[in-house]
Amino acid sequence: MASLLLALTAACGYHVSGHGDMLPKTIRTIAIPAFGNVTSRYKLARLLPTDIGRELLSRTGYKIVADPNQADAVLTGTVHNFVAYPTISAGGRSTTVEAVVTLNITLTNRATGAVLFKRSGTEYRERYEISIDPKAYFDESGTAMERLSRSVARSVVSGMLEKF
Numbered sequence: 001m002a003s004l005l006l007a008l009t010a011a012c013g014y015h016v017s018g019h020g021d022m023l024p025k026t027i028r029t030i031a032i033p034a035f036g037n038v039t040s041r042y043k044l045a046r047l048l049p050t051d052i053g054r055e056l057l058s059r060t061g062y063k064i065v066a067d068p069n070q071a072d073a074v075l076t077g078t079v080h081n082f083v084a085y086p087t088i089s090a091g092g093r094s095t096t097v098e099a100v101v102t103l104n105i106t107l108t109n110r111a112t113g114a115v116l117f118k119r120s121g122t123e124y125r126e127r128y129e130i131s132i133d134p135k136a137y138f139d140e141s142g143t144a145m146e147r148l149s150r151s152v153a154r155s156v157v158s159g160m161l162e163k164f
Contacts, residue, residue: 022163023073023116024109029063030056031071031110036078043142044101045079045151046105055153060161073116075160077105080121084141087127099126099144103152117160124152 014073032053036043052075053064068074081102088096101124128144 006138022161023107026111027062027072027109027116029065029071030075030107031065031068031074032075033068035076039079039082041079041082041145043145044082044149046151048077048079048103049075051149052156055150055157059157060139068110071110074110075105075107077103080104089141096127096129097144098142099128099141099148100124101148101152105156117163119156119159124148124155126151 030053032049033116035045035048039045043096055064057064065071079101082099084097086096087098102126104120105118106115106121107116109116126144126148128147129140
């Protein structure tokens with residue numbers, strides 16, 4: 001019975017999310033140049049190409065190359081907007097900040113110029129806490145940007161592989 005169920009689910013194209021690969025078979029190498037940034041926050045634009053490259057390496061067989069001229073596909077991106085605002089307050093002081101970043105990302109087949117994947121104006125969010133005690137204040141925004149970058153990398157790679 002289990003083998004029949006397995007055969008039926010395989011026949012209908014069923015697959016586990018995050019493990020598909022909808023990119024053309026001719027794509028073996030991907031270059032991820034530095035992302036553009038039109039915001040005053042530089043850290044996320046600096047982290048994203050590396051984190052997306054790591055995510056691709058850990059989940060796929062693609063090789064990440066430094067030179068776009070040597071790649072089969074090129075992933076370009078721009079941090080289009082960044083805003084951070086308080087979301088929860090205790091006793092008149094904010095205790096949580098929500099960071100929202102808007103990205104434009106495009107994966108292009110270098111040989112043909114065809115766009116293989118594109119996300120424009122996609123928002124990603126990360127919350128982090130801030131201390132209400134000024135003596136114990138620790139700026140969590142840097143580590144929040146690192147978490148946000150890794151989260152964006154997972155989402156972008158899933159979108160590329162699943163074409164959604």
